[in-house]
Amino acid sequence: MRITLIGSGNVATHLGAAFTNAGHSIMQVYSPTLQNAVLLAYHVKAAATDNLSDISADTDMFVIAIKDDAIAETAAKLAPHNKLIVHTSGATGLDVLLSRSPKAGVFYPLQTFSKTREVKFTDVPVCIEGADENIHAVLTELAQSVSNKVYRVNSEQRKILHLAAVFACNFPNYLYNVASQLLAEHGMGFDVIRPLINETAQKVQENIPASVQTGPAVRNDEKTMQGHLHLLAHQPQLQQIYQLLSQGIIKMDKIG
């Protein structure tokens, strides 16, 4: 397919590479910051622009990969055309594009991307939604050309998926940071705990989390939990987090 990328951030960068590797052509890359557009355009052998009115309709699809609250506005600024427009946002409904064009869809790669870190895109789950069955079919084919994990997810489900991703990615990373700080405060490096973090994530690749829960809360080991709360005496916010998550574990369904 001929694809125009609106955006040059983490998602646009990884999508651009994945599309190019799969044999698709990137036509243009837009970013309000020209140097970002130029850099990504260089990698995907496309033209760069920082002006939305320079975006050509000579393409098969527009992929809007920019921050959520700018999607509707940016889509509205594209010159009239009858091409497919998709966004890549987890938290945004299909409706923000439908007001612009009936040929709308969503192409949401469920992964945490950094520009500097390679991701094996064939393993990235791609969640697609199309305004109609035709669009769904086009997006399925496109998604399958870059990933082995293609899911059909409607707008309501995608919002839940985005929320679940916050619990499964953003919050655990914050807790890794808490661990890192606690270690640093007592003269220890983060290295000592990295293998544990890795193994914890590896365990749930083959098991469901409830079946591999460990720690004092799941054993209802009051003495250890009291000891931990005591160690956090000067960090009331961490105490609160400790108590709330421990209560959640104590109440969780252990059936697995």
Add this chain to the structure above:
Amino acid sequence: MRITLIGSGNVATHLGAAFTNAGHSIMQVYSPTLQNAVLLAYHVKAAATDNLSDISADTDMFVIAIKDDAIAETAAKLAPHNKLIVHTSGATGLDVLLSRSPKAGVFYPLQTFSKTREVKFTDVPVCIEGADENIHAVLTELAQSVSNKVYRVNSEQRKILHLAAVFACNFPNYLYNVASQLLAEHGMGFDVIRPLINETAQKVQENIPASVQTGPAVRNDEKTMQGHLHLLAHQPQLQQIYQLLSQGIIKMDKIG
């Protein structure tokens, strides 16, 4: 070394295998449940017993790998001898053994173990503490025979390490479970989010967590956070967790 294992749970099982693989001899395995002692003893080619008074002093070291609140009592029940005694607990000081014998130490493998899951023990951080420099040297040599990651950690640091492990392992696993439940409630399987969990843990193997934090909270994206809280309207406990962790992220030191 000739090693006697007091305990037959996850830690004793993995330690027994690691010691045996490194060429050490397991002399006896004790468990209050004979069938557990027999099973582990079979794997490590040792004798089994469910009676502490059957434990022989013909060994170089006793490794007590049982639940924390039984360590002191069990150590006290071993017949008089002048052999090294160590425990494997993160949350327990060296002092509980020192009252039994001056030849005391700690051999704490910082990993989450399940009996049914293989762990590459050479990658497991082993945190050791000895009552004196001699014991420290013996334990260092033993630890280095089974792991490439040996750390000297005193009792105070080890308690912090155990607390940090709750934040880095037990709490993230609980949050994976929350994600799994949210997905299930909306007709989606856990598979779609497994690659994200894996990548989140992989990222901090080479980076520090603060430098790879993503999500609405670190962007201070109020609209998305409000949307998420709205989706959790019927789960006030999850709302509270969402708010508390988001506040933590908003306040976290982004310097990386």
